[in-house]
Amino acid sequence: MRSAAAHGVPRLLIRFRLMPDESVVSFVQRHAEANRAASMRHMLQLLAQVSGKTLNDVRDLVHSRAALRAVEWLTGLADGELESRYLERQYPAYLVSEHHVWESSARIAPRQAVCPACLEESGYAKLSWEFVQAPVCVAHGTALLEHCPYCAEPLRHTRTRLKCCQRCGANLSKARAHGVSDAALQVANLVQSPSMVRMGDADATAPIDQLDLSKLLRLCVLPGPGCTTYHGLTGPLHHLPVADRIMALERLGSAMVGPRIDSSRLRSIVVERWPGANLLPEEATRVLIMGAAQMVEMDGEAAGLLCFGDLRKCPKSAAELYNGRPPRLANVNDVAQFLGVDLHVLSQLSARHGLHKASRGQGHDMDEVLALQRHVESVCKPEMLDGVLGWPGLTASLVHLKLLTGLVTEDGTLLGVEPESFGMLVSRIRSAMSSSTPRDAQAVPLSEGARFGMDAAAVAWAVAQIAGGSLAAFDWPPPCRLCDLMVDVARLEQLSNGVSSPTSASASTATA
Numbered sequence: 001m002r003s004a005a006a007h008g009v010p011r012l013l014i015r016f017r018l019m020p021d022e023s024v025v026s027f028v029q030r031h032a033e034a035n036r037a038a039s040m041r042h043m044l045q046l047l048a049q050v051s052g053k054t055l056n057d058v059r060d061l062v063h064s065r066a067a068l069r070a071v072e073w074l075t076g077l078a079d080g081e082l083e084s085r086y087l088e089r090q091y092p093a094y095l096v097s098e099h100h101v102w103e104s105s106a107r108i109a110p111r112q113a114v115c116p117a118c119l120e121e122s123g124y125a126k127l128s129w130e131f132v133q134a135p136v137c138v139a140h141g142t143a144l145l146e147h148c149p150y151c152a153e154p155l156r157h158t159r160t161r162l163k164c165c166q167r168c169g170a171n172l173s174k175a176r177a178h179g180v181s182d183a184a185l186q187v188a189n190l191v192q193s194p195s196m197v198r199m200g201d202a203d204a205t206a207p208i209d210q211l212d213l214s215k216l217l218r219l220c221v222l223p224g225p226g227c228t229t230y231h232g233l234t235g236p237l238h239h240l241p242v243a244d245r246i247m248a249l250e251r252l253g254s255a256m257v258g259p260r261i262d263s264s265r266l267r268s269i270v271v272e273r274w275p276g277a278n279l280l281p282e283e284a285t286r287v288l289i290m291g292a293a294q295m296v297e298m299d300g301e302a303a304g305l306l307c308f309g310d311l312r313k314c315p316k317s318a319a320e321l322y323n324g325r326p327p328r329l330a331n332v333n334d335v336a337q338f339l340g341v342d343l344h345v346l347s348q349l350s351a352r353h354g355l356h357k358a359s360r361g362q363g364h365d366m367d368e369v370l371a372l373q374r375h376v377e378s379v380c381k382p383e384m385l386d387g388v389l390g391w392p393g394l395t396a397s398l399v400h401l402k403l404l405t406g407l408v409t410e411d412g413t414l415l416g417v418e419p420e421s422f423g424m425l426v427s428r429i430r431s432a433m434s435s436s437t438p439r440d441a442q443a444v445p446l447s448e449g450a451r452f453g454m455d456a457a458a459v460a461w462a463v464a465q466i467a468g469g470s471l472a473a474f475d476w477p478p479p480c481r482l483c484d485l486m487v488d489v490a491r492l493e494q495l496s497n498g499v500s501s502p503t504s505a506s507a508s509t510a511t512a
Contacts, residue, residue, distance in 0.1 A: 007050045015076040019124050024062050024071065024085050025112065025157050026125035031075055032160040040158040046074060058157050059108060062087045063095075085127070100194045106132050106214050109238035112155045113144035119163050119173035132237045133217050134191035135245055141185055142177035143246055149175045183253025184246050191217075191249075199261040199302070201309035208261075212302040216261070219270045219292055219306075220248040229273050229427040233295045263309035270306070274426045275480035279388040283378040284419040291420055315374060318366035326366040335364055339376055344410035349375060352405070352418070379407055379416025390447060390483030397460035398425070403467065428467040429485070433476070441490050443474045447483035452496035459483070462495050471495065 014034040018027055032043045040058055048055045050070035061067040068082040087107065088096045095102050113129045115137035128138070135144040147154055148165035149172075159166045163173050180188075190197055191214075196207040208216075221232030221244055232240055232248075255265040270292065271277045271285045278285070286307045293303040304314040318326040329335050335355070336346045349355070349372050358364045380388075382395040389395060396414050399406035405421035406414050446466075449459050463482065465471035475486040 007052070009046060009050050009074070011076055012074050018075075018077060018081060019122070021126045021128065022124045023127045023130055024068070024082060025058050025130075026162060027075070028058055028061070028071065029157075029160060029162045030124060033162065037160055040160055043160075047071060050074060063089050101209070101211050103211070103214060103237070105236040105238065108132075109146075109236075110154070110156075111146040111238065112157045112159070113146050114155060114162075114172055115140060115142060115144055116173050116175040116177050117142065123163070125162060128192040131191050133214055133245055134188040134249060135242045136180055136184060136188040136249065137177070138185055138189055138192065140177070142179055143242055145172065145175060145177065146242055148172070180246055181250050181253070183256070184249035185253075186256060187217075187249040187253045197261060198259060199263060199266075199305045200311075201263050202257075204310040204312065205260055206301060206305055206311060208299075208302045208305070212299050215293070215296040215298045215302070216266070216306070217245075217248045217252055218296045219273075219289075220251040220266075221245075222247060222251065222272060223430060225433055226431065228431045229423060230292070230295065233292060263305055263307075266306060274423050275430070275476055276388055276426065276482065277423070279479060279481070280380060280419065280422070281378075281384070284380050284422070287375075287378045287419040288423050291423070315370070318370055321370070322366070328363040329366070329369060330358060330363045335369055335372075338369060339373055341376065341407070341415070342410050345407050345415065346372075348407055375418070376407070376416075379418055380422065381416050382414050385417055385422070388481060390481035391456055391459055393456035394459055394463075394482070397456045398463065400457075401460050401464055403460065403464060425463075425467065429463075429473065429476075432467055432469045433473050441488045443486040444489045444492065445483060446485045446487050446492070448489065449492055449496060452493050454496045458496060462487070462492060465491075465495060 012031055012035050014031070016027070016030055016034070028040075028043055032040060037043050044055045044058060047061070047067060047070045050073055051064070051066040053064055053066050055061065055067055061071060062085050065086060068086060069079070071077070072079060072082055086097065089104075090096045090101070093104050095104055095107050107130055109132045112125065113135050114125055115129065117140045118126065118137060129135075129144055135146065136142070137144060145155065148168060148170055150170040151165060151168040153165055153167035155172075156166060163171055165172060191210075194210045196209060197213055198205040199208050200206055218233055221240060223229055223231035232244065237245070251269050252261070252266070255262050255269055257265070267285070267289060268278070270289050273292065274288055277288055290303060290307055293306060298306075301311060304311050308314050327338070329338055332343060332346060336343050339346065341349070353372060353375055355368055355372060356365060385395040386392050389398075395404065395417060398404040399408070399414060399417065403425055405418045407416050407418070408414055446459065446462060449462060454462070462471055466473045466485065466487065471491050472488045473485045477484055477486070
């Protein structure tokens with residue numbers, strides 16, 4: 001910040017003391033209103049003149065120590081009084097305060113969240129309301145408002161009247177707020193009061209930090225009708241409605257046993273992201289959850305705790321498993337024999353999951369080979385998956401249409417289906433579904449195709465039409481077997497009368 005003599009800006013006439021839990025944006029808003037600033041832009045111009053920095057957004061004040069010193073000067077605060085509010089930008093996507101790290105989207109949003117009761121009682125906005133994944137007032141147990149409840153206008157940080165909507169002028173402190181559950185409150189407290197949280201099973205736990213807690217909350221967002229199963233895993237957090245973010249808090253809260261996040265409970269909650277996945281073997285669901293954990297870039301230890309509950313149960317490296325003396329697999333024949341598969345299957349595994357060439361004198365990387373072994377062990381057996389889908393022989397037909405990815409031997413035997421492809425098929429179906437679709441026609445379960453003489457190949461073709469959107473699916477009742485999908489009976493009958501042969505269907509499906 002420049003000296004007072006250099007910038008020549010006097011302090012504001014009306015000045016307030018900083019409340020212990022007040023946000024910097026709120027502090028500036030209160031001074032803007034009391035001193036009758038024409039707009040937030042005029043306040044930023046004053047602060048820019050004092051600090052010598054270009055300031056275009058009131059939310060950016062916390063990222064500049066010079067800007068914070070300028071706020072202290074204008075409002076008469078002691079030097080360094082706002083230091084605890086400083087958030088350092090670290091790389092494009094992260095913010096750091098002391099020893100805590102957050103995704104930028106977990107602390108910065110285009111809308112300002114407020115609690116009507118707190119505005120009425122204290123007249124300022126709290127720092128804890130800036131945690132995007134916890135839009136909850138823990139003092140009153142209510143959801144925060146991000147839009148004006150009277151005109152639906154987003155509440156912007158550029159408002160100079162904190163209690164009022166900038167569009168309709170409504171008094172936000174008189175608005176009604178909705179209550180949240182105790183489970184949501186418990187997790188909101190963890191988010192807003194950063195500290196390490198224990199996670200694991202009853203016998204062993206390990207601490208996770210705020211960054212991984214944020215990523216666990218992403219996994220707890222349940223996709224709604226018309227959303228893919230990857231809804232909420234990536235992208236800015238403020239794009240999720242407040243209701244979705246509170247639902248994630250409730251779901252994570254329901255996985256807590258006292259102060260501990262129970263890994264087993266949380267796995268059961270996360271797997272609900274894929275309808276029907278609860279019917280898969282545990283190894284297959286772990287593959288789905290691990291894939292989602294990788295999408296949110298979760299730390300390896302936290303992902304291990306989520307999938308196994310105890311880090312001691314996580315897959316061992318080759319060095320750990322063989323005490324530093326792993327077997328030497330000199331060529332692909334040795335690898336195939338080690339995995340118990342033929343070369344055709346090994347080729348499929350290598351193409352999908354990677355297997356580098358053997359290094360001269362050392363052989364293949366055993367950690368890569370062990371990873372392939374885990375993939376082989378996690379595949380869903382066709383007979384088992386037929387039960388999950390609800391139709392004998394449907395698994396093989398879906399693999400034939402390339403709707404599922406299978407491991408197929410050289411003689412054409414289907415060994416199993418990769419769980420990730422099951423997740424992708426479910427995601428395509430969910431994306432094609434919409435709860436708002438008019439239900440003028442009668443809806444029946446897909447299994448009703450048997451009444452029209454449909455075989456497994458015809459039903460697989462119908463599934464392709466659902467994924468492509470030409471056969472409307474209206475509902476997916478528990479236990480969410482594929483053949484439980486409620487579809488348009490008239491269209492299903494049409495498909496049964498004119499279904500293509502599996503060969504021509506396969507060609508057509510490429511565009512579905």
